[in-house]
Amino acid sequence: MSRTQTLPPQHQDRQPGRQEPMHPQPRTEDPAYKAAGKLQGKVALITGGDSGIGRAVAVAFAREGAEVAFVYLDEEHDAGQARAAIAAHGREALAMAGDVGDADFCRRAVDRVLERFGHLDILVNNAGEQHLRNRIEDISPDQLYRTFSTNFFGLFFLTQAAVPRLRPGAAIINTASVTAYLGSPSLLDYSASKGAVVAFTRSLALQLVSRGIRVNAVAPGPIWTPLIPSTFPAEEVSRFGADTPMGRPGQPEEVAPAYVFLASDDASYITGQVLHVNGGQVLNG
Incomplete structure (x- = not known):
């Protein structure tokens, strides 16, 4: 392995990516993590919870005592693995397949959480997709709509459905990206959609503060998730x-x-x- 190689070269031809064929497997559960019951009695709904960051968050929440519901698109094997990881900590996850870009699905997902658990305390808008294009001329209207549908409209629709059901003390956490701050010449629409997530987070926080609901975001840097091999050529992945x-x-x-x-x-x-979790890249904001 060369000095700049961090991973074995690999690529997946299908989006969204799958965690199961990745090598090495992303680490979604730290055995040294010491839970302290920080979320005992809480109910969380997480989008993109089948793999990557979403699965890691779902498992960590379960370890902290929360009941967990998660949404995924159609990655049945990964969703089964996520359910098993959550069950290993004494929680039976509610897993729901569907497209967050569909406002009706978002409303149904929130309703199912309320029917199952009786309340909702934590919403994590994490589902995302990205498509590599080196020129703005190569971004089709369909791609632009699809990227914003998953990364921003879905976040908006699910939050819109959830907010009336949230109680004071609830928390909304959105997944932004380092690209919202640094930009990315080959992920133009993705970066723009994540910039919208940052602006939405700040604005909604001001709107909901009087209702006792906190709204924040996490902006990950390069994290080893299925999004990576399903987006980039094998050599770039390496x-x-x-x-x-x-x-x-x-x-x-x-x-x-x-x-x-x-x-x-x-x-x-x-x-x-x-919060910026990005391996040391210092950013303003």
Whole structure:
């Protein structure tokens, strides 16, 4: 392995990507993590919870005592693995297949959580997709709509459905991206959609603060998730994360504690903020 190679070259031809064929497997559960019951009695709904960051957050929440519901598109094997990981900590997850870009599905998902658990305390808008294009001329209207449908409209629709059901003390956590701050010449529409997530987070935090609901975001840097091999050519995957100060990609288990913090009462005086988990890239905001 060369000095700049961080992973074995690999590529998946199908989006969304699958976690099961990745090598090495993303680490979604840190065995050294010490839970402290920070989310005991809480109910969380997580989008993109079948794999990557979403699965790591779901497992961490379960370890902290939360009941967990998660949404995935159609990755049945990954969803089964996520359910098993959550069950290993004494929680039976509610898993729902569907497209977050569909407002009706978002309303049904929230209704199912309420029917199953009786209340909803934590919403994590994490589902995302990205498509590699090196020229703006190559981004089709369909791609632009699809990227924003998953990354922003879905976040908006699910939050819109959930907010009337949230109680004071609830938390909303959105997944932004380092690209919203640094930009990306080959992920133009993705970066723009994540910039919208940041602006939405700050604005909604101001709107909901009087209702006792906190709204924050996490902006991951290069994290080893199925999004990566399903987006980039194999050779580019092999150098993934090498340009960070830490010289490597992060693992989902290294991002999950930021979500636990923002969901818990430890963050009771924090709203409208973005936590940057990116291997040392210093950013403003």
